């Protein structure tokens with residue numbers, strides 16, 4: 001995919017008005033993030049993996065698909081403390097941190113003093129500049145300058161250029177947004193950035209740096225009464241090192257070794273000692289679901305099927321190309337076809353996702369008002385596979401008094417998740433399919449036997465969606481239901497999907513507390 005093509009945008013509609021570009025809100029921020037990621041995913045699927053971020057960012061900047069361009073001190077409308085980002089450019093598109101360097105400043109117009117004309121509003125603590133103390137309430141930020149092109153420190157830092165806005169913020173006691181960057185453990189390269197709220201620079205000093213030259217140090221202290229953000233990451237790190245430090249821990253592994261990662265059970269709310277008994281199974285058991293006779297397994301040999309596997313029959317069934325790139329689902333559609341049991345490719349084949357088990361450390365926990373729920377210790381990138389809906393296939397109508405039903409024939413709220421073709425230089429008439437309807441309805445009960453998915457509660461503003469997945473097993477096409485992240489999900493955020501409604505309307509009262517709650521589900 002050449003960049004020149006994408007500059008044309010012949011049929012592009014759906015731009016943003018100037019007011020929304022200047023000041024956002026949570027809906028706009030979420031929309032910009034989701035549209036951007038959809039375009040990035042598609043570009044990585046059809047083109048050069050290494051340029052997809054640059055091309056997607058350039059497209060969004062050219063078309064002014066961004067919000068919160070008005071620079072400001074303090075919080076940014078629509079961005080919450082704890083929100084996560086996987087690309088620095090995402091923070092620029094939503095106005096959290098637009099500078100390419102680790103500090104952003106704004107001009108102060110009415111200042112008579114030349115040096116106070118700029119004041120720091122945001123810093124990114126990551127990489128070489130990352131705070132080593134890992135204290136969730138304060139951090140030490142190193143100043144700028146004195147480095148050469150090899151990023152060595154061959155001379156002293158001075159109170160000039162980027163250090164001036166930091167010094168001004170210290171002197172004027174102005175608050176600064178802090179973003180902490182950490183290595184993304186799920187990728188070989190890449191960081192995950194967490195917005196840790198506002199801080200105040202309480203001290204600054206000079207000291208001798210590693211190379212013996214003078215560096216500036218700024219101490220920042222977190223403003224009180226903000227919800228924990230980096231603090232949660234610190235706690236998770238400790239729990240991973242020593243599970244016994246997890247408060248409210250009831251059970252170390254609900255799956256009793258059946259999953260490739262432990263699933264702990266936690267109750268910090270009341271005295272209930274765990275969910276009621278059920279048999280833990282990791283997948284859906286198919287007896288005789290013969291959707292259509294087996295055509296061909298792939299002929300890829302003992303390797304991974306991927307974008308370049310032109311001959312892979314399974315990849316070809318997914319008309320847009322390999323469905324997963326860099327571990328995330330690119331688009332939702334009627335069915336995703338994975339390589340199956342008769343395919344000779346190996347277990348780490350890129351076209352095998354939901355059959356390879358959990359990818360994130362999940363926890364079943366007691367919620368305040370909806371029984372047990374599910375959440376992740378790890379940050380989850382949009383499009384990542386979370387879990388399958390495991391259980392027993394039942395006949396429609398056999399689900400009376402069963403709270404653990406998944407039913408493809410319910411009425412689900414529509415939502416937009418896929419990319420816009422014109423933003424990747426594709427024909428705008430080539431509409432991307434978003435309506436998921438399964439030809440033969442599938443009803444799964446996880447009442448007697450199930451996995452972590454049976455604990456996911458309903459929300460009218462979900463952060464998880466379901467996707468039908470098909471693969472060949474024992475010569476038959478079998479259908480499975482995979483759950484994927486709709487957006488980036490910070491650690492310890494409850495995972496919820498839309499349960500849909502029966503044709504006669506929702507049977508249960510909804511307590512999801514979303515602004516868009518429609519009152520009932522199921």
Ligand SMILES: C[S@@+](CC[C@H](N)C(=O)[O-])C[C@H]1O[C@@H](n2cnc3c(N)ncnc32)[C@H](O)[C@@H]1O
Pocket residue numbers: 275369370371372373403404405454455456457458459508509510511512
């Ligand atoms: C599949 S189970 C989910 C796990 C369940 N919370 C548990 O404790 O085992 C579905 C049940 O969870 C509760 N639930 C799920 N979402 C809810 C919501 N938004 N509001 C109220 N209750 C909810 C209801 O009791 C529902 O019948």
